Amino acid sequence: MSSVRILGIDPGYDRLGVCVLDTEQGKETLVFSTCITTSKKESFEERLLKAGDELENIIKEYSPNEVSIEKIFFTRSKTTAMHVAQIRGVCIYLTQKHKLLMAEYSPPEIKLSVAGHGGASKDDVSFMVSRILKLDQTKNKTLDDEMDAIAIALTHSSHRKMKGWK
Amino acid sequence: MSSVRILGIDPGYDRLGVCVLDTEQGKETLVFSTCITTSKKESFEERLLKAGDELENIIKEYSPNEVSIEKIFFTRSKTTAMHVAQIRGVCIYLTQKHKLLMAEYSPPEIKLSVAGHGGASKDDVSFMVSRILKLDQTKNKTLDDEMDAIAIALTHSSHRKMKGWK
Numbered sequence: 001m002s003s004v005r006i007l008g009i010d011p012g013y014d015r016l017g018v019c020v021l022d023t024e025q026g027k028e029t030l031v032f033s034t035c036i037t038t039s040k041k042e043s044f045e046e047r048l049l050k051a052g053d054e055l056e057n058i059i060k061e062y063s064p065n066e067v068s069i070e071k072i073f074f075t076r077s078k079t080t081a082m083h084v085a086q087i088r089g090v091c092i093y094l095t096q097k098h099k100l101l102m103a104e105y106s107p108p109e110i111k112l113s114v115a116g117h118g119g120a121s122k123d124d125v126s127f128m129v130s131r132i133l134k135l136d137q138t139k140n141k142t143l144d145d146e147m148d149a150i151a152i153a154l155t156h157s158s159h160r161k162m163k164g165w166k
Numbered sequence: 167m168s169s170v171r172i173l174g175i176d177p178g179y180d181r182l183g184v185c186v187l188d189t190e191q192g193k194e195t196l197v198f199s200t201c202i203t204t205s206k207k208e209s210f211e212e213r214l215l216k217a218g219d220e221l222e223n224i225i226k227e228y229s230p231n232e233v234s235i236e237k238i239f240f241t242r243s244k245t246t247a248m249h250v251a252q253i254r255g256v257c258i259y260l261t262q263k264h265k266l267l268m269a270e271y272s273p274p275e276i277k278l279s280v281a282g283h284g285g286a287s288k289d290d291v292s293f294m295v296s297r298i299l300k301l302d303q304t305k306n307k308t309l310d311d312e313m314d315a316i317a318i319a320l321t322h323s324s325h326r327k328m329k330g331w332k
Contacts, residue, residue: 043268044258045258045261045262045268046262048255048258048259048262049259049262049263052259052263072248081248081251082238082247082251085247085248085251085252085255086251086252086254086255086258087255088252088255089214089251089252089253089254089255089256089259090255090256090258090259092210092211092214092252092256093214093215093218093255093256093259095211096211096212096214096215097215097218102209102211
């Protein structure tokens, strides 16, 4: 199997976690990660545009082959869920515009895959992500949404073969 | 006041109603309307891309100045609402990419504006839209989502001055 580059996305309105992860023969390397934030002072439509444009710049710069994105999580408030769904739609549209194959995982699937059980805490996930990728955890304390994006990409890295992806 | 070109959008996943309406000194003229449909055989992400691309082609062809889009309607099923929210996000992103000023109206606001009361039926709205624009109703029987998009654009046409838009 040749190297595959995965774009991981944790769709959020206030904070959009994004990462680029290379996977080759079961070995994963983190290439890039960030948390796209937009100003609360701006209108919803301005924030949607800016977040989308930043995401597209990342896609153009790193040319990933596949995208792994979190499924919509129904337990949030309706308004939050609707905002998240709208930014998620933009993310999906842009990845499809750039011809990335798409996989989706639910929060429990991601936790199970990365930390061994579907009810793992954010700290458990963060700890395991750092361990798998040999990241310096002290540097990553504030990067929750980045960590989530990396966990989503790692989940796809370990599931893509089972799904029959080449 | 010079002529303003309004893009009306009724965001839907199976059917996306779109229209282009010119408004000048209280007189509205329908320039274009359509219902963008995508195949149920395709994946969600493919449908999102195709609907978005079709919408962008309409924006490029007609160069509207403003967009009027329906607010998310909460009484639908969660799954439907989430699908609608995602395609709505794509629509907003694309209109912002092309620098259209955006206004949003709820279904009751649209019904009130076009048909005189917030609880108007689809038929009432359709009848009034045809009357206002002098459309041949016999030709428009199957175009429910187009009619909704036109009603959304008409609502903005009659509200934009009150909102202080020039």
